Amino acid sequence: MKVCVIGGGHGSYAAAAELSEKGHHVTWWRRDSAAFSSLVERGALEIDDHRGRRQIDVDGVDSGTGGGISIVADLAEAVSNAEVIVAPVPAFAHESLARQLAPHLRDGQVVYLPPGSFGSVVFAQAVRAAGNPADVAFAETGTLPYLARKHGDTRVVVSGYATRLPTGVFPARHTDRALAVLGEVYPAVERVEDALSGALMNAGPIIHPPLILMNAGPLEHFPSWDIHNEGTQDSIRRVTSALDAERIAVREALGYGAPHFPLADHYTADGDEWMYGNAAHEKLTDSGDWRENIDLHTHRYMVEDVEIGLALLSSVGRWAAVPTPVADGLLALAGAVTGRPAATGGRTLENLGLAGLDPSGMRALLHDGPAQ
Known part of the structure; x- marks a missing residue:
């Protein structure tokens, strides 16, 4: 091909x-x-x-x-x-x-x-x-x-x-x-x-925002830091799980069915097969390639996964009347760190011109595409 x-x-x-x-x-x-x-x-x-x-x-x-x-x-x-x-x-x-x-x-x-x-x-x-x-x-x-x-x-x-x-x-x-x-x-x-x-399957806006924002101190202090290794501690995992629960709640409110590919399966060897297979987290940390310098203002984990992906999740939650307090809180923290409007400045339904659609209009758009 x-x-x-x-x-x-x-x-x-x-x-x-x-x-x-x-x-x-x-x-x-x-x-x-x-x-x-x-x-x-x-x-x-x-x-x-x-x-x-x-x-x-x-x-x-x-x-x-x-x-x-x-x-x-x-x-x-x-x-x-x-x-x-x-x-x-x-x-x-x-x-x-x-x-x-x-x-x-x-x-x-x-x-x-x-x-x-x-x-x-x-x-x-x-x-x-x-x-x-x-x-x-x-x-x-x-x-x-x-x-x-x-x-x-x-x-x-x-x-x-x-x-x-x-x-x-x-x-x-x-x-x-x-x-x-x-x-x-x-x-x-x-x-x-x-x-x-x-x-709403995108894993980046779920895994990366808690990891960079809750590791902000070591990221700014050390010349390099592995957010997936030392940076993945139980408290951060709990926040990630709560954020992922919001993603799944939004999916379910929109009528999307399982499997939802919960991020917890990425971290275990005995759960349902995740996107990279079982024990993918160990493959990632063992490689050493994710020990890097992450600038909280410019790195794609911020400008892509927070300001685009997480902002999208929050906006879809607003549209579907599903509360997303963890996503909203992380966006507020990100905005304080960068001085940019993380919650509204990136890819939201509002900025895409879709927030005014009702559910039937959204379904029609998703099935048929934009009007000619």
Whole structure:
């Protein structure tokens, strides 16, 4: 299958490597094409995972039967023949990327946002704003398909692969077609009701806000700190569990069914299989790759998971009349830390123009997509 990978972060590197190794032909684009210079000069991307260390040719020729990675500087060219566009970029990049991508999409393509934080609506709105009549399916899931970290510009280390990817599609009328196509790229995809259900599977806004805000002291004191290791203590876990209970309560109020992928299953080896399988937390902490410097003003855990993902959860709670006191409290703390309006400044139903919909209008939007 022809796949375009967008972005230059950890997830994009892992996606380019894995999808090429699976035999798909990958075109790879990022905004700053010059940042690929080391990779192009070396001519290979190195991946290190449970199967060992190996190299994947970059700018290989597609034979029609095998894979290859072709770095393409022009976005229109990169996506022109792609059946699936995988964009594992942070949610704060969605608006600008959506505007760039919107004129170039065509009928039948599937755009995958892992995870999305309701970014599927952002992309669909951008397509309509660009006057592009293409009927595109936008899909989003609850996490990156990889526990991955880049080591320089030519190497990526993957500590774990997702085994379950609950995925919603916008508009939901395209669900059958989109998941059939995505299943060829990511066999771990699992159907959920729609894109809002998929957005409310996002684990980042549940796991990261308590970890960074309740570890603010050591994060600012030490040159590096592992929030998933020393930073994950019983008191913080209790807050995370309470926050996750709010997420699940919102899902249930909206009529979304189980499994809700409770975050508690991420921390245990004997619960239901979570998105990265059982004992995924140990894989993450054992790698050592998450011992890092986290700037509370600029790190994506704040600007993506708090100011976009957690703000979205809180706003959906308001819309559905479901109290979210832990989410609201964390947003208030984040705003005090950064001086920015964390609760209202990011991706909320209000800012998406959807807060005025009644439940039937929301269901219609989620199923049919934005009006032509």
